[in-house]
Amino acid sequence: MPTPDTLLAFLAVSFVITLAPGPDNLMVLGQSLARGRSAGFGIALGCALGCFTHTLWAALGVSAALASSPKVFLALKLAGAAYLLWIGFQTLRNAASARLEAGTARPAEPWLRYLRRGFVANAINPKVALFFLAFLPQFVRPQDGGVTAQLVVLGAAFALQTVFVFGAIALAAGSVGRVLARRPAAGVWLDRMAGALFIGLALRLVLDGSAAMPHKPAA
Numbered sequence: 001m002p003t004p005d006t007l008l009a010f011l012a013v014s015f016v017i018t019l020a021p022g023p024d025n026l027m028v029l030g031q032s033l034a035r036g037r038s039a040g041f042g043i044a045l046g047c048a049l050g051c052f053t054h055t056l057w058a059a060l061g062v063s064a065a066l067a068s069s070p071k072v073f074l075a076l077k078l079a080g081a082a083y084l085l086w087i088g089f090q091t092l093r094n095a096a097s098a099r100l101e102a103g104t105a106r107p108a109e110p111w112l113r114y115l116r117r118g119f120v121a122n123a124i125n126p127k128v129a130l131f132f133l134a135f136l137p138q139f140v141r142p143q144d145g146g147v148t149a150q151l152v153v154l155g156a157a158f159a160l161q162t163v164f165v166f167g168a169i170a171l172a173a174g175s176v177g178r179v180l181a182r183r184p185a186a187g188v189w190l191d192r193m194a195g196a197l198f199i200g201l202a203l204r205l206v207l208d209g210s211a212a213m214p215h216k217p218a219a
Contacts, residue, residue: 002139002150007157010139014158017135018165024122028166031114032173039114040170046118047166048159053123054132055155059148078206079124085202087117092195 002010018025024047032040122128132155140150 037174042114044166050122088199
């Protein structure tokens with residue numbers, strides 16, 4: 001198990017990393033503004049679960065294998081970009097439908113759908129996997145024993161603080177979105193903004209040709 005001092009230092013660094021602008025917290029922000037707090041919390045929890053899967057991959061050595069295979073890295077990156085593009089176009093289509101049906105309430109999507117979106121977007125991002133492979137071992141002390149257990153505890157701590165940080169973003173952005181959504185035209189533009197955000201994140205992922213280790217996770 002990590003010592004208390006190590007865990008506190010890890011959480012402090014993780015908080016700064018998670019708060020820095022990245023694809024995941026931008027997804028939380030965009031969906032909270034467009035679809036409300038519940039949608040934002042769903043994305044937040046999904047991203048946190050995705051982070052935990054990367055911890056398991058790092059502990060099992062899967063991320064190391066990924067780092068040594070540029071073709072697998074590229075395939076996963078393209079899959080992640082395609083998924084973000086699909087969400088973006090779906091959101092834009094919803095915005096177009098809402099414009100045609102102005103004045104009517106938009107049907108609420110199941111909360112689990114947002115959780116799934118956050119999880120898949122995070123879990124299939126190879127740059128997050130490589131980040132965890134590089135970041136977590138920096139706080140592992142072999143002399144304390146149980147290296148795998150330490151990795152799992154650190155990953156769980158990272159996922160937990162991600163829920164709190166992203167949850168705060170969802171709460172704040174959802175409150176703003178609720179005020180703006182009282183005007184039908186504003187709701188349409190919020191959906192358009194969210195759709196454009198997803199498409200922009202997908203393009204960013206595709207156009208970033210570097211397979212080098214990222215400095216922060218997509219969070």
